[in-house]
Amino acid sequence: MSADLSPIDKAKFAAARRATDYVEDGMRVGLGTGSTAAWLVKCLGEMVREDGLRLTGVPTSSRTAALAREVGIKVVSLDEARWLDLTIDGADEYDSNLNLIKGGGGALLQEKIVATASDQMVVIADISKQVDTLGAFPLPVEVIPFGWQTTKVLIEETLIGLDVLGRDTSLRLNGERPYVTDEGNYILDLHLNRIGNARQLSLVLNQIPGVVENGLFIDVCDAVVIGYGDGRVEVRDINEGTVEESRIDFLETENLFTDLAD
Numbered sequence: 001m002s003a004d005l006s007p008i009d010k011a012k013f014a015a016a017r018r019a020t021d022y023v024e025d026g027m028r029v030g031l032g033t034g035s036t037a038a039w040l041v042k043c044l045g046e047m048v049r050e051d052g053l054r055l056t057g058v059p060t061s062s063r064t065a066a067l068a069r070e071v072g073i074k075v076v077s078l079d080e081a082r083w084l085d086l087t088i089d090g091a092d093e094y095d096s097n098l099n100l101i102k103g104g105g106g107a108l109l110q111e112k113i114v115a116t117a118s119d120q121m122v123v124i125a126d127i128s129k130q131v132d133t134l135g136a137f138p139l140p141v142e143v144i145p146f147g148w149q150t151t152k153v154l155i156e157e158t159l160i161g162l163d164v165l166g167r168d169t170s171l172r173l174n175g176e177r178p179y180v181t182d183e184g185n186y187i188l189d190l191h192l193n194r195i196g197n198a199r200q201l202s203l204v205l206n207q208i209p210g211v212v213e214n215g216l217f218i219d220v221c222d223a224v225v226i227g228y229g230d231g232r233v234e235v236r237d238i239n240e241g242t243v244e245e246s247r248i249d250f251l252e253t254e255n256l257f258t259d260l261a262d
């Protein structure tokens with residue numbers, strides 16, 4: 001095991017590696033975005049190249065599309081695939097009901113469309129993403145650039161009547177300019193600290209003109225695969241009500257792990 005890799009990278013790798021067990025030959029799979037999902041894409045690419053896995057990938061961002069092509073995964077658009085067997089993605093937070101905050105990497109819109117068009121959604125994460133109540137991570141909301149400052153005020157006014165602890169909102173920046181999503185939109189980050197009723201908040205936000213989508217994923221995720229830095233992996237399946245523990249042997253995967261780390 002490379003000494004250069006942090007325990008958090010090892011945890012992400014362990015979760016991603018275990019999640020490849022969900023992938024069967026011939027599947028159409030939604031490929032998530034972010035540092036954890038990048039491990040997954042690399043692992044799947046290795047399975048395509050080395051084991052002949054037949055896989056059609058639908059990426060959730062331009063970044064993931066580029067990585068998937070680079071590692072040899074066949075990439076198609078969601079419209080070409082129409083419906084997916086499975087989506088595997090990271091998350092910024094998950095709670096005990098497997099409701100999520102996503103969008104820290106700005107890909108929430110495509111991620112939500114792809115996950116919703118899948119028979120099954122599996123989240124891969126390290127344990128730092130687990131929370132009792134969603135909201136410590138700022139909630140990303142994708143908004144149309146036209147009139148975004150008005151939309152921001154409307155969101156702030158709407159938050160006054162809701163069960164949240166904080167109400168600050170900020171425009172996500174890329175240097176000194178607004179961060180622009182793959183769909184050409186902006187992102188407002190809502191610093192709520194605690195979200196009392198995530199389902200209600202999600203519905204209310206999406207009714208505001210100018211809001212395209214928010215980063216709350218309610219009743220979308222079927223299972224979470226939690227990786228730890230020592231190779232332990234826990235799989236919690238919300239439908240089956242099961243918790244399974246296993247272990248990724250870093251010694252056995254050492255070559256793969258270090259190759260993929262490049």
Ligand SMILES: O=C[C@H](O)[C@H](O)[C@H](O)COP(=O)(O)O
Nearest residue numbers: 034035036090103105106107
């Ligand atoms: O927009 C980005 C996504 O929702 C990511 O899946 C999320 O931010 C988690 O990313 P990471 O695995 O890098 O923590």
